[in-house]
Amino acid sequence: MDTEQQLQHRRKRKRGVVKHFHISSRSLFLCFSFFIFLLFLSNYHGFFTHKPPLSSSTLSLLYSSASLSILDDPLQSTAAKVSSTTLSLSLQHQILFPNHYLIILNNEKLQTHEVECVYYTLNGSSSGSAKPVLSMDYYDESRSVARCPFPETNDSTSGGFKVVDLRRFGEVGRRNLSVLRKQPPQSWDRVAYEAMLDGDTVVVFVKGLNLRPHKISDPTNFRCHFGLRSFHKDGVGASFLLSTKAVSVAQEIVRCVLPLSIRNKPEKARGVRVTVSNLSGNLRRQVRTLLPSVARVGSGRSVEKRSSEKYELCVCTMVWNQASALREWIMYHSWLGVERWFIYDNNSDDGIENVVNDLDSKGFNVSRKVWPWIKTQEAGFSHCALRAREDCKWVGFFDVDEFFYFPNEVRRHNEPGESSSTSSSTSTSVPGEKSLRSVVANFSSSTTIAEIRTACHSFGPSGLTSHPKQGVTIGYTCRLASPERHKSIVRPDLLDASLLNVVHHFQLKEGFESYNMPEHSVIVNHYKYQVWESFKAKFFRRVATYVVDWQQDQNKGSKDRAPGLGTEAIEPDNWRLRFCEVKDTGLKDYVLSHFADPATGSMPWEKH
Ligand SMILES: *[C@@H]1O[C@H](CO)[C@@H](O)[C@H](O)[C@H]1NC(C)=O
Numbered sequence: 001m002d003t004e005q006q007l008q009h010r011r012k013r014k015r016g017v018v019k020h021f022h023i024s025s026r027s028l029f030l031c032f033s034f035f036i037f038l039l040f041l042s043n044y045h046g047f048f049t050h051k052p053p054l055s056s057s058t059l060s061l062l063y064s065s066a067s068l069s070i071l072d073d074p075l076q077s078t079a080a081k082v083s084s085t086t087l088s089l090s091l092q093h094q095i096l097f098p099n100h101y102l103i104i105l106n107n108e109k110l111q112t113h114e115v116e117c118v119y120y121t122l123n124g125s126s127s128g129s130a131k132p133v134l135s136m137d138y139y140d141e142s143r144s145v146a147r148c149p150f151p152e153t154n155d156s157t158s159g160g161f162k163v164v165d166l167r168r169f170g171e172v173g174r175r176n177l178s179v180l181r182k183q184p185p186q187s188w189d190r191v192a193y194e195a196m197l198d199g200d201t202v203v204v205f206v207k208g209l210n211l212r213p214h215k216i217s218d219p220t221n222f223r224c225h226f227g228l229r230s231f232h233k234d235g236v237g238a239s240f241l242l243s244t245k246a247v248s249v250a251q252e253i254v255r256c257v258l259p260l261s262i263r264n265k266p267e268k269a270r271g272v273r274v275t276v277s278n279l280s281g282n283l284r285r286q287v288r289t290l291l292p293s294v295a296r297v298g299s300g301r302s303v304e305k306r307s308s309e310k311y312e313l314c315v316c317t318m319v320w321n322q323a324s325a326l327r328e329w330i331m332y333h334s335w336l337g338v339e340r341w342f343i344y345d346n347n348s349d350d351g352i353e354n355v356v357n358d359l360d361s362k363g364f365n366v367s368r369k370v371w372p373w374i375k376t377q378e379a380g381f382s383h384c385a386l387r388a389r390e391d392c393k394w395v396g397f398f399d400v401d402e403f404f405y406f407p408n409e410v411r412r413h414n415e416p417g418e419s420s421s422t423s424s425s426t427s428t429s430v431p432g433e434k435s436l437r438s439v440v441a442n443f444s445s446s447t448t449i450a451e452i453r454t455a456c457h458s459f460g461p462s463g464l465t466s467h468p469k470q471g472v473t474i475g476y477t478c479r480l481a482s483p484e485r486h487k488s489i490v491r492p493d494l495l496d497a498s499l500l501n502v503v504h505h506f507q508l509k510e511g512f513e514s515y516n517m518p519e520h521s522v523i524v525n526h527y528k529y530q531v532w533e534s535f536k537a538k539f540f541r542r543v544a545t546y547v548v549d550w551q552q553d554q555n556k557g558s559k560d561r562a563p564g565l566g567t568e569a570i571e572p573d574n575w576r577l578r579f580c581e582v583k584d585t586g587l588k589d590y591v592l593s594h595f596a597d598p599a600t601g602s603m604p605w606e607k608h
Pocket residue numbers: 150151154156
């Protein structure tokens with residue numbers, strides 16, 4: 001049964017009813033009923049237009065206890081009721097991560113130091129121990145997220161399972177425990193965690209689909225389900241009443257058409273709860289199971305909508321505690337022509353916010369997106385590609401230790417007589433400036449190229465033993481001979497609907513292909529194996545990203561591991577001399593000649 005058809009059908013019937021009133025009733029009554037009708041149409045649309053026949057499958061769908069618990073925001077409504085006597089923060093959801101709780105709450109302008117986590121034993125005897133939050137962040141227009149550490153002790157004698165709550169410092173009292181008990185945290189293994197509007201469709205990000213990796217899956221058995229905001233107040237109809245079919249499914253992403261009722265008014269979709277379901281079982285008894293969800297439909301647009309021309313070139317990246325690398329990376333690439341930066345921050349606690357704000361205030365157009373969803377790099381890139389599409393013709397996906405380098409520009413620079421003959425289409429006075437933007441702009445009118453690939457050279461520690469103060473481009477000058485991998489810059493409007501991407505490469509729309517830049521014209525310097533201090537941190541990051549448990553010798557052959565490093569984070573012999581086959585000072589010379597302060601020799605990204 002197609003709910004959209006039913007919906008239209010019922011809508012027609014309702015129009016009939018109104019007509020009937022028109023003929024038989026007095027005008028006052030007509031006005032009144034028409035008003036009611038409008039009210040239903042605007043607020044309670046789903047309820048009256050769509051009542052799915054409760055087949056056994058929809059029954060299990062609506063009444064499975066796992067999904068019921070996520071329907072009606074009891075935490076929120078309770079908070080509202082009891083706020084005068086107890087806690088003022090209004091919680092929406094909790095998610096249990098491997099080493100912390102994530103709490104989603106209504107937007108409050110709160111700083112990390114203003115909030116604490118409180119833990120209760122559930123049989124109600126304790127008054128609750130407290131700990132400071134790990135972080136407190138703005139998430140989107142209507143929500144914030146806080147991360148709470150696990151409670152100190154987990155002794156089963158004190159009542160077993162503990163619940164966590166949030167309160168402002170200094171606040172006393174507590175929430176009704178019987179309500180908290182009914183809302184145990186969602187498991188991060190299986191949950192719809194984010195959703196975005198994209199034209200006539202909604203893109204839902206889901207953990208736990210267990211789809212074939214790196215492949216587009218068959219969407220037939222999947223649907224999206226929409227919960228109407230106005231319903232959770234009474235709790236009764238607080239369910240996902242509208243559902244639509246999926247049009248594409250891959251990795252962690254399910255894309256569905258929007259219900260008709262919100263398609264024409266996308267702003268009505270904002271904040272609507274959404275989840276996905278999968279049909280399984282055999283032909284005789286099919287079961288549709290809804291996944292738990294903390295997702296609400298957010299807009300696909302970035303905060304400041306661009307009225308003017310799109311940016312030619314933007315960059316998306318995901319970071320975790322790499323704040324110190326940002327300045328050099330952003331300042332250098334902005335000079336090469338990157339105009340807008342989307343930094344997806346995965347739970348950093350190294351003051352990245354200050355670095356981002358500082359760069360942004362200097363005109364680099366940098367924004368930080370809080371992305372608390374661990375091990376979701378591909379999904380994060382898909383999310384960023386969607387966000388960037390409104391504003392950018394091209395989006396690059398590369399890491400903060402990767403630097404584009406144009407060997408020819410160096411040659412030109414070193415031969416001053418030649419500099420005026422720069423063939424670049426832009427009228428820049430300095431050779432090399434905006435050269436990355438020129439490369440992509442050259443393909444902007446192409447009808448076949450949607451991705452530009454650039455090969456990477458992997459640099460080693462280059463004999464250093466401590467982090468180069470002037471920057472990685474100056475410090476690291478020895479690398480492996482042959483290039484590894486490719487980095488891609490894509491046209492976000494020409495990506496496949498599935499948003500499928502594997503190691504930074506997106507599936508392109510039918511009929512489009514990628515272009516490999518010749519290595520002699522542009523290459524990426526990847527400062528992959530830095531001094532041990534830096535590499536060790538990266539090693540843990542990588543390992544956490546790709547390997548289930550890094551201490552179990554898994555993925556030993558993976559490219560993300562340093563050859564010969566094994567699974568121990570102990571400095572190998574002669575680390576500083578490794579990965580050094582070719583001396584390559586090209587980018588160093590170039591950067592020094594363009595960026596170094598003539599008087600002091602210091603680089604603009606060095607901290608003063
Ligand atoms: C506490 O202990 C229980 C049972 O021993 C275990 O299932 C649970 O995961 C533990 N919780 C934490 C936060 O460590």
